[in-house]
Amino acid sequence: MTQDLFRTLQKTVKENWKQYVLAVISVAVFIAAWHLYASYLREIDSGYKGYIPYPMDVAEALVDSFQYEDPNTGLTMSDHIGASLERIILGFLIAMVVAVPLGLLMGTFRTVDAVGRPIVELVRPIPPLAWIPIFIVVLGMLWGPVAIVALGIFFPVLLNVMFGVRSVEPTLMDAAKTLGAGRGQMFLKVVLPFTTPYLMTGVKVGLGIGWMCIVAAEMVGNYGGGVGFFIKDTADVGEFEYMYAGMIVIGLLGIFTTGVAGFIETRLSRWMGMK
Numbered sequence: 001m002t003q004d005l006f007r008t009l010q011k012t013v014k015e016n017w018k019q020y021v022l023a024v025i026s027v028a029v030f031i032a033a034w035h036l037y038a039s040y041l042r043e044i045d046s047g048y049k050g051y052i053p054y055p056m057d058v059a060e061a062l063v064d065s066f067q068y069e070d071p072n073t074g075l076t077m078s079d080h081i082g083a084s085l086e087r088i089i090l091g092f093l094i095a096m097v098v099a100v101p102l103g104l105l106m107g108t109f110r111t112v113d114a115v116g117r118p119i120v121e122l123v124r125p126i127p128p129l130a131w132i133p134i135f136i137v138v139l140g141m142l143w144g145p146v147a148i149v150a151l152g153i154f155f156p157v158l159l160n161v162m163f164g165v166r167s168v169e170p171t172l173m174d175a176a177k178t179l180g181a182g183r184g185q186m187f188l189k190v191v192l193p194f195t196t197p198y199l200m201t202g203v204k205v206g207l208g209i210g211w212m213c214i215v216a217a218e219m220v221g222n223y224g225g226g227v228g229f230f231i232k233d234t235a236d237v238g239e240f241e242y243m244y245a246g247m248i249v250i251g252l253l254g255i256f257t258t259g260v261a262g263f264i265e266t267r268l269s270r271w272m273g274m275k
Helices: 002-015 017-043 055-067 077-108 110-123 128-166 170-178 183-220 227-236 240-271
Strands: none
Touching: 017 055, 055 077, 055 240, 077 110, 077 128, 077 183, 077 227, 077 240, 110 128, 128 183, 183 227, 183 240, 227 240
16 A cells, blocks of 8 residues: 555656646745845834744744744644644534535525525625624634634535536436436436535635634634634734744645645545546
């Protein structure tokens, strides 16, 4: 199994080495521009120089945040990451349990769509962040942020699943009927495999929104940890290099969760015979 994984990784690197090289170059250019701008602010003695630390200072703060406890909370960055991941995972699971079946039903049956669409279209334009105060009051410090994450992930998944169901090619449905497939077989062999890529697109978009929601929610209240709380806490005391370190962590966590979703999508597609 280890050899297969190594071969797959080697093949991926070989096929996409140009993209990886360009990615490294773009990151290097960004860091160089950041360093030059920070140096420029110090050269002109700008009043904003403290807000833009050097990249190396941020890197050191990032390492320190994992090694030492925050004096204000007694937590390390690992603890903050664990708290945020727990809320993201719970919110994601709640959103999936509700959005996927509802999307399949609304995409398949006009009656269900007629009942559910007015509510969906009424609530969907409201930013999830607008619900933070009421969710915290009603659901408390534990489930309030989880509900905000779930709401942020819910609509991208729901709408993409609905679109996927309605995009199933009629010829595939007719072919399945001709071969004697029943409703259950058509759903498992035609509708579900065809909808999976749309579902995973909704998952990827939803996870990005979910991370924005959890950071904003953690900034509002004291939840006993969380990367968003760490960012706000360090910004309040002027430790901006640590603030940027927290922002980098959020970006890396977003890349990680999206990558996991992409890996699952590939596995599901192969299992269902789509690739």
